[in-house]
Each structure stands twice: as structure tokens, then as C-alpha cells.
Amino acid sequence: MPDTLPYPPAPFVPAHVPAELVQEFDFYRNPQMSQCPFQAVGQLRGKKPIFWNPSDPQSAGCWVLTRSEDIRHVLTTPEIFSSKGEAGFSGLIGESWDMVPLEMDPPEHEDYRQLLHPLLTPKAVNKLAPAVIKRAVDLIEAVRSKGECEFMSSFGTPFPVGVFMSLMGLPESQMPIFLEWEYDLLHNPDMAVKATAALTIKNYLLELAAERRANPTDDLASFIVTAQINGEPLADDKVLGILYLFFVGGLDTVASSLGFFFRHLAEHPEQQAELRAHPEKIPHAVEEMVRRFSVVTSRRQCKEDVVLSGVQMKKGDWVKVNYALAGLDPEAFENPYEVNFERKNVRHFGFSFGPHFCLGSHLGRREMAIALQEWLARVPQWRLKPGAKLDVHGGGVFGIEHMELEWDVA
Numbered sequence: 001m002p003d004t005l006p007y008p009p010a011p012f013v014p015a016h017v018p019a020e021l022v023q024e025f026d027f028y029r030n031p032q033m034s035q036c037p038f039q040a041v042g043q044l045r046g047k048k049p050i051f052w053n054p055s056d057p058q059s060a061g062c063w064v065l066t067r068s069e070d071i072r073h074v075l076t077t078p079e080i081f082s083s084k085g086e087a088g089f090s091g092l093i094g095e096s097w098d099m100v101p102l103e104m105d106p107p108e109h110e111d112y113r114q115l116l117h118p119l120l121t122p123k124a125v126n127k128l129a130p131a132v133i134k135r136a137v138d139l140i141e142a143v144r145s146k147g148e149c150e151f152m153s154s155f156g157t158p159f160p161v162g163v164f165m166s167l168m169g170l171p172e173s174q175m176p177i178f179l180e181w182e183y184d185l186l187h188n189p190d191m192a193v194k195a196t197a198a199l200t201i202k203n204y205l206l207e208l209a210a211e212r213r214a215n216p217t218d219d220l221a222s223f224i225v226t227a228q229i230n231g232e233p234l235a236d237d238k239v240l241g242i243l244y245l246f247f248v249g250g251l252d253t254v255a256s257s258l259g260f261f262f263r264h265l266a267e268h269p270e271q272q273a274e275l276r277a278h279p280e281k282i283p284h285a286v287e288e289m290v291r292r293f294s295v296v297t298s299r300r301q302c303k304e305d306v307v308l309s310g311v312q313m314k315k316g317d318w319v320k321v322n323y324a325l326a327g328l329d330p331e332a333f334e335n336p337y338e339v340n341f342e343r344k345n346v347r348h349f350g351f352s353f354g355p356h357f358c359l360g361s362h363l364g365r366r367e368m369a370i371a372l373q374e375w376l377a378r379v380p381q382w383r384l385k386p387g388a389k390l391d392v393h394g395g396g397v398f399g400i401e402h403m404e405l406e407w408d409v410a
């Protein structure tokens with residue numbers, strides 16, 4: 001999840017952390033992150049499997065796990081490693097409501113997960129697909145004849161933002177303002193602007209909830225405000241937490257993943273040609289690229305003292321979980337840096353693992369498959385525009401801010 005605290009923080013090493021386990025690593029502003037965040041985090045492997053990062057801006061010091069086995073253990077042991085407060089968006093505006101169900105632990109988490117699950121099943125996503133395809137095609141057609149585009153602003157970002165807006169039943173005319181909020185909340189380096197965006201989005205979502213309560217329709221926002229758990233309507237902070245999570249959960253993740261996929265294919269024309277010739281390979285290629293380019297980092301907080309792989313952690317310690325490190329672990333995947341569309345058993349961590357496994361994974365996968373399918377069918381071999389700016393970043397969601405593509409126009 002995105003960085004939410006002022007930068008840089010004061011280094012912090014608690015008394016129980018042995019000096020030999022302290023290692024600085026900047027997931028946010030490390031210059032190597034702007035070259036390739038995946039190579040940058042990959043360098044952590046083979047040194048200390050678990051280390052204490054004293055200057056983590058989100059947690060003011062935290063443990064960092066580098067091995068997929070430890071990551072899997074933490075994600076599947078919520079009774080010890082809690083998700084409460086992990087994203088921290090409400091903290092940005094001095095509040096403490098949870099993103100629902102992400103920042104909840106079982107058993108409470110389970111009720112909300114079950115409530116939301118039917119909205120995002122493969123069957124539900126099938127119903128959305130025609131509108132998602134149309135959205136992709138419209139965006140591509142707007143740039144196709146130009147022979148070039150800045151990918152993130154032309155497609156990577158407006159595509160998932162548009163899908164979110166139609167899920168929520170919001171009018172297309174509000175797209176520019178949503179794009180502005182998305183940028184300010186997730187990408188603006190100025191903390192004051194970020195906080196203002198967080199508050200503006202919160203107020204907008206509260207207004208949306210009130211409006212749908214008064215005039216329910218068949219959209220997702222109406223479903224949420226009229227839903228019940230154990231015969232009781234949802235509390236206002238839970239409604240807000242769900243709407244907020246849908247806003248932040250499905251925008252940056254899809255946009256950032258698409259950025260890395262399109263960059264990889266621009267730099268590997270043979271794989272681009274392979275998918276163009278064999279579109280039936282696209283769903284598996286998406287899976288392999290989600291593994292290779294897992295963009296999310298999240299965290300858990302120890303609910304009690306615990307020893308993990310020989311390392312003593314104390315109640316209250318934060319543990320950073322970087323999904324890219326899990327997917328690039330050679331103990332879990334052979335030749336992990338290779339993008340191999342024929343790879344078998346791609347059980348990656350890109351959508352997390354355990355009780356918080358991404359609820360939007362079917363929609364996310366389908367959006368990305370549709371994006372590839374429609375681009376490959378309409379646009380000939382694309383490549384990075386020589387000499388143009390390529391702006392890549394690390395942080396809570398690894399991503400690409402600016403990437404110019406070009407292709408030949410007949």
C-alpha cells in the first residue's frame with residue numbers, strides 16, 4: 001500500500017533487535033528503485049533472510065521478510081500477524097476507521113469477506129466484461145492512429161479508474177476529477193496534498209453512500225449501503241471502509257501491473273509476437289507476469305511475542321511483506337527473473353496468500369487480459385520511444401509514472 005507518513009522518518013531500533021539484524025533499505029526513494037524496483041529488492045536475497053529496517057517510513061522501523069516461506073507463514077497466521085491498520089489511509093487524516101475487510105482480522109474479517117465475495121466472482125466478472133472491453137477499445141482507438149502515446153495517462157490509469165466508476169455507478173463526466181484524486185492520493189509526493197485528497201475522497205464516498213441509501217440502484221455502492229450482516233445493516237464506518245478499499249484497491253494495482261507488463265512486452269518483441277499470434281496464451285501470460293512483476297507491498301503487526309525462523313519479534317513490531325520478493329524467490333520458482341509463458345504451477349503471491357487473498361483477483365486478471373488482448377489485436381509491435389523519459393518508482397505499490405510507447409502506423 002502507498003506510503004502514508006512524512007519522509008524521512010527518524011531511524012528506530014528497539015532494544016530486542018540484535019545489531020547484526022539491522023539493515024537499512026529504502027523501499028521508497030532508493031535510486032535503484034527508479035531503475036527497476038524488482039532488481040532492487042532482489043538484492044536483499046541471500047544476505048539476512050529477515051532483517052530490521054530502522055527507517056521504514058510507514059512503520060517507523062519494521063522487520064522485512066525476504067523468503068517466500070516466511071512470507072507465506074506470516075500471511076496465513078492472522079492470529080499472530082494482524083492486518084489492523086496496515087494500509088493506514090484513515091491515519092492520513094487523523095482518523096482510525098479500517099479499510100474493510102483488508103484491515104480486519106478473522107473472525108470479524110470473514111463476515112465482510114463473505115458479504116463481498118459474490119460481487120467479484122468469475123461469474124460476476126463475466127457480466128462486466130463487455131463494458132470493460134468497450135472501455136479498453138475506446139481508449140486504444142483514441143491513440144492508435146497517432147503511432148505513439150504516453151501509456152499510463154492514455155490507458156494504464158484511466159482504464160481501471162473507469163472500471164471502478166462503472167462498478168460504482170458513477171457518471172463518466174466525473175472521470176477527470178477521479179483521475180486527479182487518484183494521482184494526489186497515491187502519487188503526489190506532497191503530504192498535505194495527499195491528505196487533502198484522502199479527505200476529499202472520504203467526503204465524496206460518504207455523500208455517495210447517503211445518496212444511494214436514499215435512492216438505491218443496482219450498482220455496487222447501493223449493494224453495500226443496503227447490505228446486512230447477521231440481520232444488522234452495516235455501520236457507517238464499515239460502509240466507508242469498503243467503498244474506500246474498492247477505490248484504492250483496484251486502481252493503482254491494475255495500472256501499475258499493466259505498466260510493467262507493457263514495458264516488458266515493448267522490450268521483448270518476440271514475446272509480444274507470440275501473444276499476438278496465440279491470444280489463447282494471454283490468461284496464463286497474465287498470471288506469469290503478475291508473479292514476475294508483483295507490485296504490492298503490505299505489512300502485518302505482531303499481536304504477541306513470536307519467534308519467526310529463529311528471529312525474536314515482539315508484540316507491536318511491524319513486519320513488511322513484499323510480494324515481489326516472494327515471487328522472485330529461487331527456492332519457490334526456477335529462474336525467477338525469467339518471464340516464461342510456459343511456466344507450470346505459477347502459484348505466485350501477487351494477489352497475496354491466506355485470508356486476505358485479493359477479492360478483486362478475478363476482475364484484476366480479466367482487466368489485464370482484456371487490455372493485452374485488445375492492444376495486441378489493434379496495435380502492431382509497440383516499443384519504448386527512444387530517448388523518451390521513463391519514470392519508474394518503488395514504494396507501497398511499485399509502478400511506472402510515465403512511459404512513452406511508439407509503433408508504426410500503416
Ligand code: HEM
Pocket residue numbers: 083086100101102103113245246249250251253254257295296298299323349350351352353355356357358359360361363364365
Ligand atoms: C493487478 C491487480 C491487483 C493486485 C496485484 C492486487 C493485489 C492485492 C493484494 C496483494 C491484496 C492483499 C493485501 C494484504 O494481504 O495485505 C489485495 C487485497 C484486496 N484486493 Fe486486490 N489487487 C488487484 C486488483 C484488485 C481489484 C480490481 C479489486 C476490486 C475491484 C481488488 C480488491 C481487493 C480487496 C477488496 C482486497 C481485500 C481482501 C481481504 O482483505 O480479504 N483488488 N489485493
